[in-house]
Amino acid sequence: MPEAVLTGSDDPAISARGLVRTFGSNRAVDGVDLGVNAGEIYGFLGPNGAGKSTTVRMLCTLLKPTAGQATVAGHDVVDRPGEVRIRIGVALQEAALDERQTGREILDLQARLYGLSAADRAASIARAVDLADIGDAMDARVKTYSGGMKRRLDLAASLIHGPEVLFLDEPTTGLDPVSRAQVWDEVRRLNSELGVTVFLTTQYLEEADALADRVAIIDGGRIVEEGSPSELKRAVGADVIVVNLPPDAIAGAATVAETVPVVDAVTQGRRGITIATADGAAAVSSVAVALSGAGIHPQSLTVRTPSLDDVFLLATGYRMSAVDPAADGGGAAPGSGSRAVAPGSGGP
Amino acid sequence: MSTQSGAAGAAGGGMVRPVGIVTDIATVARRSVRSLLREPEAMAPALIIPTFFFIVNIGALESFVERSPGIDYRAFQIPVAIIFAVTGISRASVLVIDIQTGYLDRMLVTPVRRTTLLLGMMVADVVLALALSLVVVAMGFVAGVRFETGLLGILLFLGLAVAWSLAFTGFPYTVALRTGNPAAVNSSFLIFFPFAFLTPAYLPRELMTGWMQTVAAWNPVTYLLEGMRSLLSDGWQAAAIGKASAAIGGLALVTFVMAFRSLARRVATG
Numbered sequence: 276m277p278e279a280v281l282t283g284s285d286d287p288a289i290s291a292r293g294l295v296r297t298f299g300s301n302r303a304v305d306g307v308d309l310g311v312n313a314g315e316i317y318g319f320l321g322p323n324g325a326g327k328s329t330t331v332r333m334l335c336t337l338l339k340p341t342a343g344q345a346t347v348a349g350h351d352v353v354d355r356p357g358e359v360r361i362r363i364g365v366a367l368q369e370a371a372l373d374e375r376q377t378g379r380e381i382l383d384l385q386a387r388l389y390g391l392s393a394a395d396r397a398a399s400i401a402r403a404v405d406l407a408d409i410g411d412a413m414d415a416r417v418k419t420y421s422g423g424m425k426r427r428l429d430l431a432a433s434l435i436h437g438p439e440v441l442f443l444d445e446p447t448t449g450l451d452p453v454s455r456a457q458v459w460d461e462v463r464r465l466n467s468e469l470g471v472t473v474f475l476t477t478q479y480l481e482e483a484d485a486l487a488d489r490v491a492i493i494d495g496g497r498i499v500e501e502g503s504p505s506e507l508k509r510a511v512g513a514d515v516i517v518v519n520l521p522p523d524a525i526a527g528a529a530t531v532a533e534t535v536p537v538v539d540a541v542t543q544g545r546r547g548i549t550i551a552t553a554d555g556a557a558a559v560s561s562v563a564v565a566l567s568g569a570g571i572h573p574q575s576l577t578v579r580t581p582s583l584d585d586v587f588l589l590a591t592g593y594r595m596s597a598v599d600p601a602a603d604g605g606g607a608a609p610g611s612g613s614r615a616v617a618p619g620s621g622g623p
Numbered sequence: 624m625s626t627q628s629g630a631a632g633a634a635g636g637g638m639v640r641p642v643g644i645v646t647d648i649a650t651v652a653r654r655s656v657r658s659l660l661r662e663p664e665a666m667a668p669a670l671i672i673p674t675f676f677f678i679v680n681i682g683a684l685e686s687f688v689e690r691s692p693g694i695d696y697r698a699f700q701i702p703v704a705i706i707f708a709v710t711g712i713s714r715a716s717v718l719v720i721d722i723q724t725g726y727l728d729r730m731l732v733t734p735v736r737r738t739t740l741l742l743g744m745m746v747a748d749v750v751l752a753l754a755l756s757l758v759v760v761a762m763g764f765v766a767g768v769r770f771e772t773g774l775l776g777i778l779l780f781l782g783l784a785v786a787w788s789l790a791f792t793g794f795p796y797t798v799a800l801r802t803g804n805p806a807a808v809n810s811s812f813l814i815f816f817p818f819a820f821l822t823p824a825y826l827p828r829e830l831m832t833g834w835m836q837t838v839a840a841w842n843p844v845t846y847l848l849e850g851m852r853s854l855l856s857d858g859w860q861a862a863a864i865g866k867a868s869a870a871i872g873g874l875a876l877v878t879f880v881m882a883f884r885s886l887a888r889r890v891a892t893g
Contacts, residue, residue, distance in 0.1 A: 336892065337728060337892060338892050360732060360733060360734045361734050365732040367729065368725070369724075371724050371728060371729045372724075372726065373721070373724075373726050375658050375661055376658070380657070384653070384654050385733070387650040388647075388650055388730060388733040388734070390641060390642035390734065432729075
């Protein structure tokens with residue numbers, strides 16, 4: 276291990292350098308570097324197809340990297356997959372459970388697959404039954420479960436052997452809001468009470484914001500930003516001004532807005548522009564006056580605090596959420612400040 | 624480089640330990656046998672088809688074939704019924720669902736030995752093949768069939784049937800692992816037909832003619848049927864049993880190499 280820095284108690288729970296995975300000519304993961312500290316909840320945020328699951332599958336020993344190197348719980352994922360496997364718990368996308376077995380049988384099978392002795396098995400299953408908290412359903416076939424119950428059982432099963440690192444691949448995709456909140460509570464509790472390091476992929480901005488100590492934003496197989504949610508949002512600016520515009524006015528409005536002194540960055544979208552600024556209250560009137568002076572009349576003009584979506588927009592030039600009025604899916608024009616996130620955002 | 628807190632640390636789970644291959648097989652087999660017992664209805668076709676053919680074949684051909692001296696056509700048809708019952712049964716349909724749902728991945732992120740994922744399912748196949756064979760043999764007894772070789776012959780007869788069934792499972796498992804496609808697994812049943820029918824299933828080989836006789840001479844099922852029939856009607860015939868065993872061994876060699884290579888490819892992380 277040429278560049279191993281795994282010494283003492285500062286051992287990262289997960290570390291990856293230059294991780295690449297190609298499928299044919301498609302570079303699904305294109306040079307990912309990351310370090311996750313023990314005891315941390317690390318959010319891996321990105322849209323569908325960004326390379327989240329491929330990265331998780333490499334870290335979980337299910338897929339070999341095309342290039343690069345990664346260690347999980349102190350062991351190389353390629354050279355020592357067996358050592359990694361006994362130290363990690365994994366809940367992959369869409370709770371993968373055998374529908375013809377009962378919840379208890381699935382937990383028992385899982386405990387046996389890890390080679391737990393009979394006594395350990397009984398204790399682990401009892402703990403997992405508590406954790407899943409699905410009551411009498413534990414002895415019913417999984418095919419009778421709701422989506423939320425499956426998720427909870429899946430989570431309990433992935434923890435049966437007391438892993439150091441837990442991988443959760445989109446743990447709440449497809450869940451209703453109540454079930455989602457339950458999973459969030461569970462993840463927080465596992466992390467705070469049991470000290471499990473959690474690596475969580477998600478396409479939900481609010482999930483990364485609510486759960487993660489640190490977030491990496493991945494797009495096109497590369498990490499484009501990394502830091503704590505508050506750091507990342509602060510780096511966008513204190514405030515964001517969202518200007519809704521007719522399509523033909525967008526480019527002109529961006530040019531005008533960039534000339535306003537208190538404006539830090541302007542990003543164009545399909546339905547308007549997004550302006551990052553240190554002082555929204557002061558800037559909004561200047562922007563309105565400048566636009567008006569140029570003969571541009573916004574449909575609306577809104578000031579708010581930045582979200583992770585704004586971080587994403589500034590890093591990639593488009594929004595993850597398709598619902599924001601100002602900019603979605605439209606690529607930013609080159610030179611319009613789409614990479615204007617300030618230094619100190621903890622990026623790689 | 625040692626671990627930070629030991630696998631037992633974080634969530635307070637039990638100590639993870641390396642286990643033997645037999646334990647891994649038992650773990651996978653436990654699940655497979657349990658799911659088998661939960662779907663007894665899946666056994667119905669495997670019993671209805673051989674029973675149907677047994678009754679029809681005897682009704683149609685018994686008096687005709689028994690004009691040749693020394694043939695007890697009911698005993699002659701019992702091995703055919705067993706081949707119809709046990710050929711092509713497997714847990715491949717479950718395996719393909721495991722692949723599709725991601726449950727196979729869930730098992731692959733555990734330290735379980737990869738080969739046992741298939742071997743454990745094959746244990747369930749053996750259980751099912753034995754159960755089906757016992758039913759068919761019982762049907763034979765009801766029809767008045769007796770074994771010249773006694774109890775030991777019955778046990779060997781069952782052993783050949785189960786071994787044949789197991790050797791054949793390599794085909795559907797290969798299809799399941801290569802394609803991950805349930806429809807393809809269902810279609811793999813088609814390979815049963817040439818194996819089962821291009822044989823002396825209806826008439827002894829010496830009464831067959833032309834290309835059928837030639838093809839039958841190359842079909843391993845021919846030697847399986849003749850070996851099993853010898854146990855019923857002729858007493859202990861080492862050559863016949865030897866050829867039947869060789870036919871099974873040859874098929875097993877081919878199908879197991881295919882199936883386990885397909886498994887290796889499916890679980891390969893590259």
